[in-house]
Amino acid sequence: MTVYSLLSKEWAKSLNSAVTEYKIYAPLVKSSSADYELITAETIAEVAYDCLLPVTPLKAFFFPIRENVVKKQGEEKRVIIGARNCDLVALSLLDAVFLDEDFVDPYYKNRRDNTIIIGSDCYAIKETCHCTTYGVEPYSEINFDLSLSFADEKMYIRVGTDRGRNFLDSLNISGRQEIDKLPEDILGKRENTRQLLAEQNKELPDREETKAIIAKTDDAFWQEYAKTCVSCGACSVICPTCHCFLLIDREKFEKIKQWDACQYPAFERVAAGEDPLKKLSKRLKNRYECKYIHKPGMFNVIACTGCGRCIEACIGKISKNEVIIAARNKD
């Protein structure tokens, strides 16, 4: 993989010309949390490369909250800067679903084709981050066009795809130099992140063990957690791998594809009234089974990438990781 070194200020300068040609989204920090915003010439300097995981999951760029899937879609050229590896790995599951060659989703494909994804390393973690427990590294591994690592004034760019290389070339960054590998200080920073994660999650079982733990739980176990779950669905909609949606009919045979969640009542109810997920405890369990058993079984992918967003989002104060640890300690 080709690696370049350059000065951070030259990178920022180069974005000045790119904002006119592309819609560029990058994290800005507002009231303590970071989230992707459309970047303008004025806000380039504010881009927070070292921020914590952005609030919005990356999936929202390709699978928006709602969209008309019958009307023609424009082909907007976009660049996303600062995507984290937990979200990049999650894209593999979304790609398996929406780019399945039997039924390619043209709206998703169009967005994937026209979006350059620039990942970045994580040097600081949230108390809910647990990627490495599931074998997901805290730096871009997959599904990125370019990836950024940074140290003080300097920055390093790894090239993931030809599309990324072409974009990088088009930026004409002065002083860009090809190097044979990332420098030691970057590798040290990554190792430090890994250690922080290992320490924070030392109680947490890995994916295989979690799968076995979840499979063994009984309904009584989930009933306990069902007491505080209010079926808001926040845990699902915020998850970078949840792909469920609803089709809503509009006149002229148009259809709106809108995020849906298995945590909402009646998600699986059939016309005649039967509903396998009628009980809240079953819906809760279903989410864990989906992430640790069924999606890996269907697509051979990691379906919980350990981003921790569902834990942060839960208004019922249900921590996915505490649930898993409690289930393990039960037997």
Place this chain on the structure above:
Amino acid sequence: MHEKNIYKPIPFKLDKVETESPLIKTFFLTPEEDFHFKTGQFVEVTIDGIGEAPYTPSSSATVTDKMEITIMKAGYVTTKMHELKGGEILGIRGPYGKGYPLEKFHDKEVIILGGGVGIAPLRCLILTMMSEIERYQKINVCLGARTPADFIYKDWYPELGSNPKINLLRAVDKADETWQETEGVVTLLLGKLQTDFSSTVAVVCGPPIMMKFGTLKLLELGVKEENIYLSMEKNMSCGLGKCGHCALGDYFVCKDGPVFTYDEIKDYPDIWI
């Protein structure tokens, strides 16, 4: 942009609507674009601006210029379907799912067990099989309904029963004075069959409770788990293996099914609801 839009229905003209029973009607459709399906596959039917729902055609898969769908009034969209008079344009997406692997039924004796509106997709299967009847040893058709009046396709049975390769048996839960056939649950009919069950293929479609007891009875008679084909009813929405509504364990029923063999799904809890 990718030229084919998987979410966009193609137009079908609704030629006429016929009443089968108080809650069930058959819709006669003509596709306005090229359309064909395999028996056991389903389609998504859109009423413009109202909603979309999945149904399995009830007409033969060998007929491509017309299609019939039989629908029971159960929820919002089916109620709206029942209000249609004929002449309307409906939208259809599909066909979806894998359908019945007919080649595996060749040279075998087949049991077709159905009840209520579950007879509709089985009619498609039976008609499709009848177009190549020489390929099958014998077809045992066991059908049930609540009362004689609840049987759909009343005009069809005399013709069906007269086919030498078809053994038609019917049961009603509650007979009236005109009823000459079996009274009782449909699974009773299985006990009347004379066949080598261990080499027989069975297809089951109907209300969940009938699917359950039908399957248990077939197993008891010696039909192999991998020879029992079940059409699973799920809350199908996209039909494309994307929206997640039809998940059943490691499967999307819409794409991996809706027809499964019993051994493929028996280990999942709640398959009968």
